[in-house]
Amino acid sequence: MASEFFSSAGSNAVGTLMVDYLVKPIDRRIRYLFRFNQIVEDLRKKEKMLITSQTQLKEDVKEAKLQNREIEKDVEDWLTNAEKVLQEAHDLESRIQENRKCFSCCPNLCWRYWLSKEMDEKNVSITQLVDSSKFDRVGRRVSLPGIEFFTPKDLIASKSSVSALNEIMESLKDDAINMIGVWGMRGVGKTTLVHSVGNKAKESQLFDHVVMAVVSETPDIGKIQDKIADFLGLKLEKMTKEGKAAELWILLKSQKRVLIILDDICKELDLKDVGIPFGEDHRARGCKIIFTTRNKKLCDSMKCQSMIVLDVLDEEEAWSLLKLHARLENASPATVKVAMEVARGCRGLPLAIVTLGKALRGKSVNGWKLASHKLKSSRLMDIEYLGEEDKKMLNCILNN
Numbered sequence: 001m002a003s004e005f006f007s008s009a010g011s012n013a014v015g016t017l018m019v020d021y022l023v024k025p026i027d028r029r030i031r032y033l034f035r036f037n038q039i040v041e042d043l044r045k046k047e048k049m050l051i052t053s054q055t056q057l058k059e060d061v062k063e064a065k066l067q068n069r070e071i072e073k074d075v076e077d078w079l080t081n082a083e084k085v086l087q088e089a090h091d092l093e094s095r096i097q098e099n100r101k102c103f104s105c106c107p108n109l110c111w112r113y114w115l116s117k118e119m120d121e122k123n124v125s126i127t128q129l130v131d132s133s134k135f136d137r138v139g140r141r142v143s144l145p146g147i148e149f150f151t152p153k154d155l156i157a158s159k160s161s162v163s164a165l166n167e168i169m170e171s172l173k174d175d176a177i178n179m180i181g182v183w184g185m186r187g188v189g190k191t192t193l194v195h196s197v198g199n200k201a202k203e204s205q206l207f208d209h210v211v212m213a214v215v216s217e218t219p220d221i222g223k224i225q226d227k228i229a230d231f232l233g234l235k236l237e238k239m240t241k242e243g244k245a246a247e248l249w250i251l252l253k254s255q256k257r258v259l260i261i262l263d264d265i266c267k268e269l270d271l272k273d274v275g276i277p278f279g280e281d282h283r284a285r286g287c288k289i290i291f292t293t294r295n296k297k298l299c300d301s302m303k304c305q306s307m308i309v310l311d312v313l314d315e316e317e318a319w320s321l322l323k324l325h326a327r328l329e330n331a332s333p334a335t336v337k338v339a340m341e342v343a344r345g346c347r348g349l350p351l352a353i354v355t356l357g358k359a360l361r362g363k364s365v366n367g368w369k370l371a372s373h374k375l376k377s378s379r380l381m382d383i384e385y386l387g388e389e390d391k392k393m394l395n396c397i398l399n400n
Helices: 002-034 036-066 073-102 109-131 159-173 190-203 221-232 241-253 296-301 315-326 333-345 350-359 365-376 388-398
Strands: 069-071 139-141 179-183 209-216 258-265 288-293 306-309
Touching (some): 036 073, 069 073, 159 179, 190 209, 190 258, 209 221, 296 306, 315 350, 333 365, 350 365
Parallel strands (some): 179 306, 209 258, 258 288
Antiparallel strands (some): 069 139
8 A cells, every 4th residue: 555655646746747847838838829919918907007006106105205204215126126117018018019010910929929928927027016015114204303302411300300200201101191281480490391301202212203392472383383393204285374283183193102392381272273183182192292381270271181380499409500500619608608699599490590600600709799689689680790681581580
């Protein structure tokens, strides 16, 4: 029985080899000679299929470029190969038409054979291209230069800022929270805080995109829309604010895990006017909004699920920050005494402390006394060491 089995197996193997190496090639050659017109028709159908796939992919590439995305190399290679194969197929068809005119009465069998063989090989190439025309990703987002969250390295973290930062990061991880309001006095460091949040969110990869825009007392909706689009690497085509809002709304809803930081909101902002999806409209995709404000009531009116206060520095923190920026390590006891009065006069506001500390760096004890006197009498505009912009800023945060 064993000999019969091996004999049968050997016969089958030999039979398969004979079919593969003798019968099939002969069948193909006969097909090349007598099914020429069918092969031509197959080629034309395959060409149409390839052109359809090429057109669709070109549209996807166009859309990706509008969003400032870098096209993947395998996509570019596919389009190059498709263009080459279509050109070769077109040249092949031209040769067929020319030869048909020459041998219209009496077909040349040798000519038919070689052209059929070329067309058959081209059909295989086209089929492979069509089958590989679907890509998971056409383009990838480019990291745009300059769009980073820079925070001062020489600021001392306060108890309040550390607590607020931790609370915000916990809120960002909570799926039930998608609107976070950060409130506190002007100059308390809200902008610096949310910059730190932006950095941590990027480093921890909690979000695919982190974007930030300044709103201010007189919001420029168009600029806010353009800023958000820049951070996302998108290009808005519409010109009107309403058109941009509709376009941005659609683009943001197509993104996953986006953190939008809106700094310095002074009055209630309708997010729909900007084009920012919010609430249930965007919660499912893991998108969240943080905004800063001086007005706690805004956190309620804008329906924040998390409201976080950033408090002023305590006396020890304020002194440490002033000492750092004024470089008072080797100052005389008299200068230190007056400088501590200046630190107290800044009411625990980091922006005021940093600004005055830098302005008074290296000044004599009399310079410090003069600044302290002006600070106590609310005559900040008279401090000669300050620039005009710093005077206005300090007058705004300390005398209001």
